[in-house]
Amino acid sequence: MEDSIENLPQFNSLMSKLNERLTETGLSKDSADKLETARKSLNEKRKRFLRAVILHQTISDISLDPTFPQQSELSNSLTQAELISSFIVLGKTEKDELRGVGGGGGGEEITTLGLDSSLIPEQRMKPELQKALRESMEERLFEETRSLYSILSNDSELETRRSLLHPHLIRLHDKISELVEEVRRIEGEIKLCNKNLMQAISKQSVVLQSMGEKLNILISKHYAGTKLDATSVQVQYMRAKCETIRLKLSCLELEIKHSTYSKDALKAIRMLKSRLSEKISTAECTLTSLNNTISQYSVVGPEFSNLVVQYSAILKQIQDKKWALQELSSTTPGAI
Incomplete structure (x- = not known):
């Protein structure tokens, strides 16, 4: 720690010297200038x-x-120009490179089928063909740029006259450049927004994770x-509440009994109870004696039953005779 504090001025x-010599990207200023020059040259190319x-x-x-009047002549000229420019001469080989040694040196020219450009006679385009080609190219390029302008233009009613539309088409590259810059700016903003969004999402995820743990x-x-x-x-409260309700019901039951059975009512109930007890005891005694009598009759046998029947018949006859005598005595009072 002390060493770092001592070496802090150095x-x-x-860092100040590096800042003077390097750019923000980490390149030296000379390299940055060369890179910028190379980029400009590349853009021009x-x-x-x-x-x-x-x-x-x-x-x-x-x-x-096929509508072009000089189609065949133009096609031949185009084919000849393509042959001379790129199809015959394919490149050069350097002898030192073939041997694996770097450096410059003369090389052999490679051509298609060993042909030479001098074998093809040079043909100049006729002024009539040049004029017709220029007019046709201007018309086609104008239509292409007008269609591109109609796509990029926000106007609902597009100008149709060529003289008035031509200045807009000349400035079309500026408009496209502005659109490209706008698209790049928007892409940068989108990247920045996405970066900020991802940072916010990461922070929120950390916060949510912490909240979940807590x-x-x-x-x-x-x-x-x-x-x-x-x-x-x-549960204890409900248990105590149920016990309180049970006690209240018991108290209510006792209150109902107390209001129903007063002193006079209890006295009358006791008297009735004693009388009913006496009648029950008397009836039980009578029942016992009758059961004994029935048991005695049952022991005697079936002959006693016949005697009972005869005795009942004799008692009935006696009652009938008594009734007849009473009737006779009531009709003749001085007969006896």
């Missing part, structure tokens, strides 16, 4: 190449258009025990 001096490709494609399309602790340690205590207290 470190600051080193790209523009020239794109211009050449567009012109070549336009001429190729015109050469295949909630688990609250649930497992605090809520569960608190819930158990609350439930036990509620």
Whole structure:
């Protein structure tokens, strides 16, 4: 720690010198200047190449258009130019490179089938063909740029006159450049927004994870025990409440009995109870004597039953005779 504090001035001096010599990307200023120059040169070469490709494609399309009056002549000229420019000469080989040694040196020119460009006679394009080709190219390029302008333009009513539309088409590359810059700017903003969004999501995920852990602790340690205590207290409360209701019902029952059975009512009930007890005892005695009598009759046998029948018949006859005598005595009072 002490060494780092002692070497801090030298470190600051080193960082200031590096800042003077290097750019933000870590390149030296000379390298950055060379890189910027190379980029500008590359952009210029790209523009020239794109211009050449567009012109070549336009001429190729015109050469295949049967409505062009000089189609065959243009097709032949185009074929000849393509042969001379790229199809015959394929490149050069360097002798030192073939031997595996670096450095410059003369090489052999490679051509298609060993042909030489001098074998093909040079043909100049006629002024009539050049004029017709220029007019056709201008018309095609104008239509292409107008269609591109109609795509990029926000105007609902597009100008149709060529004289008024031509200045807009000349400034079309500026508009495309602005659109490209706008697209790049929007892409940069989208990347920045995505980066900020991912950072916010990561922060929120960390916060949510922490909240989840704390909630688990609250649930497992605090809520569960608190819930158990609350439930036990509620059970005890309900148990005490049920016991209180039972006692209230018992008190209500006793109050109803007390209001129903007063002193006079109890006295009358006791008297009735004693009388009914006496009648029950008398009836039980009578029942016992009758049961004894029935048992005695049962022991005598069936002959006693006949005697009982005869005795009943004799008692009936006696009663009939008594009734007849009473009737006779009432009708003749002086007969006896």
